[in-house]
Amino acid sequence: MALMGCGTGDDADTTDAESDELVIYTGRSQALVEPLVEMYREQTDREVRVRYGSDAQLLAALAEEGDQSPADVFWANTTGALGNAAEEGRLTDLPDDLLGMADYFVPSNAQWTPVTARFRVLAYNTDRVDPEDLPSSVLDLPAQSNLEGRFGWTPAYSSFQDFVTALRVVEDSASAATWLADVEANLDPNSYTSNTPLVEALAAEEIDAGLTNHYYVLRKRYGDAKVDDESTIDPEAPIAIHRFADGDVGNLALVTGAGVLQTSTAPEAGHDFLRFLLNTDAQTFAAETVNEYPVVNGIDVPSYMLPVDEALQTSPEFDLEQLRNIDGTLDLLRNQGLL
Known part of the structure; x- marks a missing residue:
């Protein structure tokens, strides 16, 4: 697993992170995450650090770190990992306005939001x-x-x-x-x-x-x-x-998603980042650049992709x-x- 910085690049101890720094643990690929994190950093001028690994590796790291974890956001490759994080009490409840942004695959537990499918x-x-x-x-x-x-x-x-x-x-x-x-x-x-x-x-x-x-x-x-x-x-x-x-x-349908961790020292920044992942720019980037499906209505997908409504019909409930x-x-x- 690697911890990558976007911003200062400083290697200071992330356990002392200030509230304007955001630490993201993600099971998603670096090729997808880095451009989106850079877009977010430019829009907010916030320092962002990213730790990469498989969902399983990151869940194990969170368990080992416990209350001392520097992580603010868990951005997972699978809903199974998010379900495990929620079951283990690692995620916080998300605000209603954030939960209302996604139109598809919204979980009943209100502790994470879908990002792409x-x-x-x-x-x-x-x-x-x-x-x-x-x-x-x-x-x-x-x-x-x-x-x-x-x-x-x-x-x-x-x-x-x-x-x-x-x-x-x-x-x-x-x-x-x-x-x-x-x-x-x-x-x-x-x-x-x-x-x-x-x-x-x-x-x-x-x-x-x-x-x-x-x-x-x-x-x-x-x-x-x-x-x-x-x-x-x-x-x-x-x-x-x-x-x-x-x-x-x-x-x-296999859904990616993200939630804010109980250990977060910057929960509002975490919520802000999740809102960013669901905005038009980020959802369009995911559709056009990596050909994943948006979870928000009104996002166009490339013509060579099956239209969103038709793709949704293919998956079982x-x-x-x-x-x-x-x-x-x-x-x-x-x-x-x-x-």
Whole structure:
């Protein structure tokens, strides 16, 4: 995990942070966070420090630091992590005006706000797969014999684990175990450490299809040099998105979000930063630059993205805070030999 400063760059002890300094712990990527933090710093002239790591690493750090944590804001990559933070009593209640800014995926506990949404999809190689042959449900993937040895997934990656957690909730753990075993037995899947190498393998025709998040496909085709390595962008890449039938768990919405921590010495600054993440500039940046979906009405998305209202219809109705029940998923994946 890294602690990065925006502002003075001073390495002074953050436990003595003054009220005009904001310390953010985030599980989001540095490529996305840095431009937004810089926008915020320029608008407010406030010193901002950012600590990067996985959601799990940051939750562990918060637990270890306890009341001495310098963190003001927890900006997480998954709602499961936010649910865990809330359950552990680490988040404060947010003011009503802030909670009213987001139009989608607002939690019932009033302790964090959604920031953006990503959707699970089946990506495929257009040179090798006829989309008419792809299933209408993720549950039917094991029957796709044409994908044997040519299918990719990411069992060790958080977004796949969130999907399996949702599968355990929507169906049950036994059904999730059966699905995993059937995919292994029937498709002989290729495992990747994250979604980026999976999509690269798809574009290179090393595999024909794989489960991923929608924006990895779009960033391969339409990436923005502000956050992407230009050498990885290929407008001609033969890859596309297949969405399952509306309401299928394979289309699960995965929401990022943020809350203000009980340890904060600058809670009003924390609230101000959350309001910034939900304003038009930040929501438009997320949509246009990294192709994530806004959670505020009235934000345009690029023409190559599925319109917001249509994307929302694809995801099943699901209490996203249930994604905090990750331990059972990790046990299941270990039992299947996938971790």
